[in-house]
Amino acid sequence: MLIMLTGLVLFLGVHSVRIFAEDWRNRQRRRLGADTWRGIYAVLSLLGLGLLVWGYGQVRETPTWIWIPPLGMRHASSLFNLLAFILLVAAYVPGNAIKAKVHHPMVAGVKLWAVAHLMANGSLAHIILFGSFLAWAVADFIAARKRDRRNLSSHSPATTLAATGITVVLGVLAWGVFAFWLHGWLIGIKPFG
Numbered sequence: 198m199l200i201m202l203t204g205l206v207l208f209l210g211v212h213s214v215r216i217f218a219e220d221w222r223n224r225q226r227r228r229l230g231a232d233t234w235r236g237i238y239a240v241l242s243l244l245g246l247g248l249l250v251w252g253y254g255q256v257r258e259t260p261t262w263i264w265i266p267p268l269g270m271r272h273a274s275s276l277f278n279l280l281a282f283i284l285l286v287a288a289y290v291p292g293n294a295i296k297a298k299v300h301h302p303m304v305a306g307v308k309l310w311a312v313a314h315l316m317a318n319g320s321l322a323h324i325i326l327f328g329s330f331l332a333w334a335v336a337d338f339i340a341a342r343k344r345d346r347r348n349l350s351s352h353s354p355a356t357t358l359a360a361t362g363i364t365v366v367l368g369v370l371a372w373g374v375f376a377f378w379l380h381g382w383l384i385g386i387k388p389f390g
Contacts, residue, residue, distance in 0.1 A: 201252025201322065208245030209333045211238060216340040253326060254385075260320035270316045275376065275388060277313030281306040282375070283368030290367065292360035297353065301341045308334040 214222045226234045284306030287295035299305050311331035314323065381387035 198252070198256050198322070200248055201256050201326070204245050204248025204250070204252050205326065205329055206245075208242060208249055209329060211241045211245060213333060213336070216336050219340075219344075249326075253322060256322040257320075257385075260322060262320055263324060264319035266317050266319050271388070274313040274317035277309050277316070278376065278388075279369065279372045281309035281313065282372035283365055284309065286368040286371060287364045290360055290364040292355060292357050293364040294356040294358075294361040295364055297356045300345060301338055304334050304338045304341060308338065 229237070284295065284299065284302040287293050287299065288301075288303035288306070290296075296302050307330060311327045311334060314327040315331065318324075318327070376388050377390075381390060
């Protein structure tokens with residue numbers, strides 16, 4: 198559990214600097230240069246993610262069960278994860294209406310992903326892992342919306358139906374590939390198998 202917690206603190210800690218210490222972050226970016234800052238950020242993020250995945254794999258071998266989710270929660274979780282993938286894709290497809298409406302679809306997608314996994318998993322490790330990501334995503338979304346209000350502009354981004362359609366199709370395809378193939382290969386759990 199200690200390895201997973203260390204990875205979780207490192208990964209989410211790095212991703213929380215802008216939430217809790219934006220002025221310090223901006224000073225460091227100026228002092229070090231944007232590329233050096235991004236490099237340090239990437240190395241620490243990857244180290245945290247590596248520890249998190251390694252620790253989670255160990256903890257999963259001997260779970261401490263807090264509750265056993267009903268089977269229906271797995272179905273609801275799949276639907277939430279589908280929506281989360283569409284939101285994640287919306288962060289990268291320019292001109293889609295989802296991003297224009299949600300403003301921060303990546304973080305909204307992480308929230309849905311975390312809720313979905315909390316619904317379908319009841320071990321202590323799952324609750325700590327996905328509960329931490331949910332708490333981080335809520336804090337990040339609040340901070341990002343405050344930044345939006347500070348930097349308020351009257352310009353609404355232009356959106357097209359085609360970009361929104363592409364976003365949804367790519368999100369569904371990404372979800373399908375991950376749910377039916379990659380999740381089992383990378384995580385060792387097949388949601389539909």
